[in-house]
Amino acid sequence: MTTPAQGLHPHVLTSLGLAITAGEYPPGSVLRTDELAERFEVSRTVVREVVRVLETMHLVESRRRVGVIVLPTERWNVYDPQVIRWRLAGADRPRQLRSLTVLRSAIEPVAAGLAALNATPEQCRELTEQALGMVATSRGRQLEAYLVHDVAFHRVVLDASGNEMFARLGDVVAEVLTGRTRHQVMFEDPDPAAVTLHVQVAEAVRERNVARAEELTREIAFGALKELDVLAP
């Protein structure tokens, strides 16, 4: 139940973070620092630091004479990679995966367009390489190897966009892709059409074809949405 922990703070932080994001403490619940200190067998100092961190994630709010109050989901800092990881580990993983995939479908086409505008030759090369890697590993149950190339590909696109907000979404995309491979129904080899699309995106970026890079990426995103049946019934 408890994480192995190297360092007390990380241990308590992940334990509490997981518990809260899992809905173990409904919004409005009140925790007390010394109660937590006792429960985790650490000093109040450690608990306080953890609470401060959870507070910046807007998972909780600390009020004098009251305690540490769990905040409703709408307040949570859902872009915090740690929060994302916690939530993906929990029960509403599917819902979370949908939200994030919709986000991807909005961001990645635009990012790809910008990448076609801004990618360095090195990035173009890297992109092509990863796309070819995807082709090479797309058959014969090499899902793990395929995943590595897939993640790398999307990361390069986001980086090459030249927009830092997009670039920082690399981790999120990585989580989504990893989650999909490992937990979704993906006994089959990847869709050949998707693989082809990736190769074509690499091409489009190399040829500085903004509209085409954007449109092709839109198709990839569309595929991902279909896979999770986010689309209307």
Add this chain to the structure above:
Amino acid sequence: MTTPAQGLHPHVLTSLGLAITAGEYPPGSVLRTDELAERFEVSRTVVREVVRVLETMHLVESRRRVGVIVLPTERWNVYDPQVIRWRLAGADRPRQLRSLTVLRSAIEPVAAGLAALNATPEQCRELTEQALGMVATSRGRQLEAYLVHDVAFHRVVLDASGNEMFARLGDVVAEVLTGRTRHQVMFEDPDPAAVTLHVQVAEAVRERNVARAEELTREIAFGALKELDVLAP
């Protein structure tokens, strides 16, 4: 120079956060906790909590026997509202505003499309109301009042999308719009074309016209990009 402060922790946090995001300590700089404690005239306890918070924002990294190391920009949690506010207060405000506007241009059209699909009657009403408010305040130097409606409008769209990742971007959009009004060259009344577009978006959402809502919002975003000349020279 120092913030008024209600509570030591917030004071030290904002001071240090602002200093770091302003580039006052270049990446790789090393701070020591008791040096900071002395400088801010607070106990090491408070400094440690602050450092822990800055650590979750990936502004710094704390290493034993070394100290607190300032991380490079690429590591920063640029989606953290606090970090955004700090950076918008600093020198690279223009660059920041561009990044965020590009992000908006990717997100908001998709959000508007989803809003057309998912908005409640109440949200449709709210949307129309804000759009009309924009019309009413778009002439005669009522920039502040106009801003209120503009912010509210975009917030409703993001909320109505039904996607929590989009919804949480409301604050970011608010910051961008506020920043634009207050610091950009905006002595003129708002562009009438933009105002009309907002009214039309409200219409499209009400009529459940997904494609039209998306396309109109894309035009709004395009206008915002043009305003900051993000577009290619």
Add this chain to the structure above:
DNA sequence: CAGCAAATAAGTCGTACTTTTTCTTCCCGG
């Protein structure tokens, strides 16, 4: 060059004290 020893700064702990906020109680006036 390997390995050991010392120095250093963060990590942890316990306790004492302060401050803010809320709950209780009691008194006064209506």
Add this chain to the structure above:
DNA sequence: CCGGGAAGAAAAAGTACGACTTATTTGCTG
């Protein structure tokens, strides 16, 4: 007799300080 408000008590977070632990680096020595 009841309501309201002020004074007081209580509870929990916020802050401080000092002692001790532990990991890591540096540098010395064999």
